[in-house]
Amino acid sequence: MNVTETQIDDLTRQFRVTMPAADIERKVEARLGELAQTMRLPGFRPGKVPLGLMRKRYGAAVKSEVVEQTINESSQAVISERGLRAALPPKVELADLPDTGDLEYTLAVELLPEITPPDYAQISLERLTATVDEAEIERRIGRFADAVGEETVASGDRQAADGDIVVFDLLGRPSDPWPFNPENLSGIRLRIGSNAPLPGFDSQLVGLAAGARATVSITVPEGTDRADLAGQTRSYEIEVKEVRTRTPAPIDDELAKKGGWESLEDLKKWLREQHENELKSLSRLRLKRSLLDRLSELYDFAVPNGLLQREYESLARQHQPAGEAAAPAAPEEHVHDEHCGHDHEHGATHEHAPAADAALSEAQRAEYKSLALRRVRLGLVLAEIGRSNNLRVQQDELAKAMIAHARRFTGQEQAVLEFLRKNPEAQEALAAPILEEKVVDFILEMAKVGDRTVDPSELLRDADDETTSATDVEAART
Secondary structure, eight states, X not given: OEEEEEEEOSSEXXXXXXXXXXXXXXXXXXXXXXXXXXXXXXXXXXXOOOHHHHHHHHHHHHHHHHHHHHHHHHHHHHHHHTTOOBSSOOEEEOOOOOSSSOEEEEEEEEBXXXXXXXXXXXXXXXXXXXXXXXXXXXXXXXXXXXXXSEEEEOOTTOOOOTTOEEEEEEOSOOSXXXXXXXXXXXXXXXXXXXXXXXXXXXXXXXXXXXXXXXXXXXXXXXXXXXGGGTTOEEEEEEEEXXXXXXXXXXXXXXXXXXXXXXXXXXXXXXXXXXXXXXXXXXXXXXXXXXXXXXXXXXXXXXXXXXXXXXXXXXXXXXXXXXXXXXXXXXXXXXXXXXXXXXXXXXXXXXXXXXXXXXXXXXXXXXXXXXXXXXXXXXXXXXXXXXXXXXXXXXXXXXXXXXXXXXTTSTTOHHHHHHHHHHOHHHHHHHHHHHHHHHHHHHHHHXXXXXXXXXXXXXXHHHHHHSOOOGGGGGGOOO
């Protein structure tokens, strides 16, 4: 094998690899010989088929197989012998399969950047904690009492008021009835005060009675699943069929029993535990977000373009308007040196696929590119910290995650487990968040973390009002 390095950049290497024709021919003959031992052809006993006949019938297919295998083995050898850590499967360009002569191809490899673990003493964080808010417990009991209360149809001339349920039909069969279900535009139920399905829609139902027709106009806000409609004013013609009132159930032991608890006190105890766990989760989320923000400040390095592009396309696909064809999903990126064991890719893929960001504005493209860069960079940092400290997901941890995932599919648990056992990529997807938490815990143990007690409303408010960066580490697949 003759290898010539043709390009050297910070994160890319390109090689021209030549395999002598004689080596290819020896492998072809060896493979044909193996097949001849088991091949059954009329007029020949097993193992007695002439090599010339085998070559005539199967030579082209065998050579193609040998070339593929040779490229795989030689490309991995080029990478491993030079100690390269590939960020993605290497790309191979082979112009044509040569009938004779040497095999020559180009090998392009994107590399993982060199990352130095942080000085953990430089990471100072604040953990916000809160105790259970008894007023919130009472509010939740009130919502439960309301949910199981009695619902009645109001008299025909009764006008809808705050808290009432309005049942209406969407008229005109619009071609795009979003945010309503196009399959069910009759008998839509909407509670006034729910701020659904879009802010300001429900308030326009106040004062309407059964039989009334009205036009509801809404300006679509930012942040919906239809980014293409943001800022547009949409109008909906409706006809009210019924106005319903709901009377909350009395808050007593009987209310608790409707939910499966023995008493009202048991219900309150359960709600306190749920609220306490919720506050702990929000505290953890805030601390994790602060950690990621700090790591983002500490690191500023170039990332492999392939990883960056995949993450960007993933973000763009997630924000495509409903009903638009998406570009084929990119495989999950992996950011560790085990990439060197993956098969190579031949040239570009999905050349004629529609651009994943075709429906995005320039401002959205810039925002998603910035977010993609942050996610990939943080993912690489976390991956390196996990690798350098030998953090691993144990088999029993993965098994528990597989069982938990299978339980989400009632009646199909065994089939899901079988799929997971046979699919390494699916197992890797389940292991990734487990390892992510291990890396975060490791950093938090080494960093300086102080505690501050806050009102529960602060944690809850921040969870609603701020965009969490907890998903920034989705690219970390160590």
